Amino acid sequence: MINKVIKFWDRKQIASDTxxxxxxxxxxxxxxxxxxxxxxxxxxxxxxxxxxxxxxxDKIKDVLIDKNLIVLELGSGFGMYTxxxxxxGVKLTILDISEVALKINNRINPGLCKSILGSIDSIPLPxxxxxxxxxxNSLSYANPKKVNREILRVLKQGGxxxxxxxxxxxxxxxxxxxxxxxxxxxxxxxxFRIPKMxxxxxxxxxxxxxxxxxxxxxxxxxxxxxxxxxxxxxxxQKIDSWGPNRLAFQFVxxxxxxxxxQRKI
Numbered sequence: 001m002i003n004k005v006i007k008f009w010d011r012k013q014i015a016s017d018t019x020x021x022x023x024x025x026x027x028x029x030x031x032x033x034x035x036x037x038x039x040x041x042x043x044x045x046x047x048x049x050x051x052x053x054x055x056x057x058d059k060i061k062d063v064l065i066d067k068n069l070i071v072l073e074l075g076s077g078f079g080m081y082t083x084x085x086x087x088x089g090v091k092l093t094i095l096d097i098s099e100v101a102l103k104i105n106n107r108i109n110p111g112l113c114k115s116i117l118g119s120i121d122s123i124p125l126p127x128x129x130x131x132x133x134x135x136x137n138s139l140s141y142a143n144p145k146k147v148n149r150e151i152l153r154v155l156k157q158g159g160x161x162x163x164x165x166x167x168x169x170x171x172x173x174x175x176x177x178x179x180x181x182x183x184x185x186x187x188x189x190x191x192f193r194i195p196k197m198x199x200x201x202x203x204x205x206x207x208x209x210x211x212x213x214x215x216x217x218x219x220x221x222x223x224x225x226x227x228x229x230x231x232x233x234x235x236x237q238k239i240d241s242w243g244p245n246r247l248a249f250q251f252v253x254x255x256x257x258x259x260x261x262q263r264k265i
Contacts (some may be wrong), residue, residue: 006167012215015129016099018098020126020187020235021077021097021098021100021101022098022099022100022101023089023102025069025077025078025098025101025104026100027103027144028078028104029100029103029179032261033107033108034185036078036079036104036107036108036225037083037108039080040080040081040083041077041107041197042054042057042181042264044204047218047230048223048226049215049216049250050162051215052215052216052250052252055213055215055252056081056084056136056162056164056252059083059117059162059252060084060088060134060162061084061088062079062087062254063132063160063162063256064085064090064132065087065088065255066090067088067089067090068090068091069090069091069094069131069132069237070090070091070093070129070130070131070132071085071090071091071093071130071131071133071134072092072093072094072123072125072130072132072133072134072154073085073092073093073095073133073134073135073136074095074096074120074133074134074135074138074151075096075097075120075135075137075138075139075141076094076101077096077110078105078108079099079104079108080136081104081107081110081134081136081164082094082108082109082112082163083108085134086109086111086112086259090132091113092109092112092113093112093113093114093115093116093125093130093226094112094114094115094116094171095115095116095118095120095123096115096116096118096119097117097119097120097141098118100154101191102115102117110227110243112197113149119141120135120138120139120141120142120147121142121143121146121147121150122146122150123150123153123154125154126154126225127153127154128155128156129152129154129156129261130156130159131155131156131159131160132159132160132161133151133154133155133159133160133161133162134161134162134163135151135161135162135163135164136162136163136165137164137165137166138165138192138255139165139193139194139199140165140166140189140190140191140194140195141189141190141193142148142193143193144193144195144199148202148203149227151203152258152260153208155258155260156258157260158257158258159183159258160207160254160256160257160258161180161203161207161253161254161255162217162252162254162255163200163203163251163252163253163255163256164250164251164252164253164254165194165195165196165250165251166194166195166249166250167194167195167196167214167246167249167250167251168194168195168196169196169197169246169247169248170217170220170246170247170248170249172220173220174225176220177191177194178191182243186243190213192217195208195251197245197246200212200253202252202253204253206255206259207242207255207257207258207259208256208257208259209255209257210253210254210255211253211254212251212252212253212254213251214240214245214248214250214251215240215244215248215249215250215251215252216240216248216249216250217239217240217242217244217247217248217249218239218240218242218243218247218250219249221224221262222239224226236259
């Protein structure tokens, strides 16, 4: 009975997220390709979060050095990260819960192998069929255990995983996310399922190698100062080296050499 209730609640939350993102992306449908490409250009991204994007772009290019790689981007949205992946020349499939987002993504990236409308907790691809899985800011949009299980199911032995997402330990960021629930900007699940250090550890342990970079430990404090004095942003990365990693706003995780025999989820 409890499992049925949880399953129903998960589906309800996914439907809520789908509706929210469809409504958000419909506003972008009137944009032409040049305008859409401008939205995802690194230099046009908010300077406060630009270091995360820059690091992610570099990691993607470092991992995707073989054009024969079969790559799956989960929760691709309208294409904030898709172009960086696609430009490496790999065989790319994208998946998202929003049909509107997928249509816009295909306008920006017409050479994609495949677009899949669906949830990240139920990937309609065969076992061990993908060389690299990339998921950015989407881990919390479905049941974490199911998502992890699906990621590891579709990955080939020796495959790689690239994750970029928020981290849910800093009290200031938690309060901000709770406010977004109250104003209807986020669903309950998408906030309460934001990854923690334990989530990162759980995913990483299935790979022989992993590296992680943390960002924004003091962003909540620096943001008002940076807006007044933009030059302060150049010290942001140096300041990120101070304090425990669990205070971070976001992280970029790269895992390599997946070993299915070690899978215990």
